[in-house]
Amino acid sequence: MKLSIGAMVEPGSTRTNKTGSWRTFKPIIDVEACIGCGTCSMFCPEGTIYKVADKYTIDYDYCKGCGICAHECPVKAIEMVMEEE
Template sequence: MKPFLRENIPTDLEEIPDAPAYEAGYLVTKNAGWRNVRPVIDPLKCTVCLNCYLHCPDGVIFRKDGRVEIDYDFCKGCGICKKICRLGAIEMEAEKNG
């Protein structure tokens, strides 16, 4: 896998790629089945600062149409994104089918 940010140092938020920084490699198995809580972003509080995007250990937060979204197929529910969001725009909610 080639880490995008190691070879392409962004100088502007617009240069940060929309999708995760890693090429598809070994972590391609969906892991949503063992998650019992999921992060939910409140678009009214989110300023798209991309802090959660930069800190998600699995690279499953991405930008789409000027918003920040989460790929729930691969989010493991660790809650790091909630802790890193200074605006309180992310809440962890219980999975309904757990």
């Protein structure tokens, strides 16, 4: 591996590491039930739940499946389901 001067690296370059492969349970947002409050997005340790229009969507490339979003959702609109092969 070649070191750059000052060992500097590109900002935000951990994105090359797709942590979605860590996941055992997958959060699924029920868009009908979602009230768009943003609690899930605020608490996500990966910062990988985004607002699209008035609802929220999860980027499964990085979601580790911790389940904080489902646990904290005030209207229980997120369900954790077992990942399939």
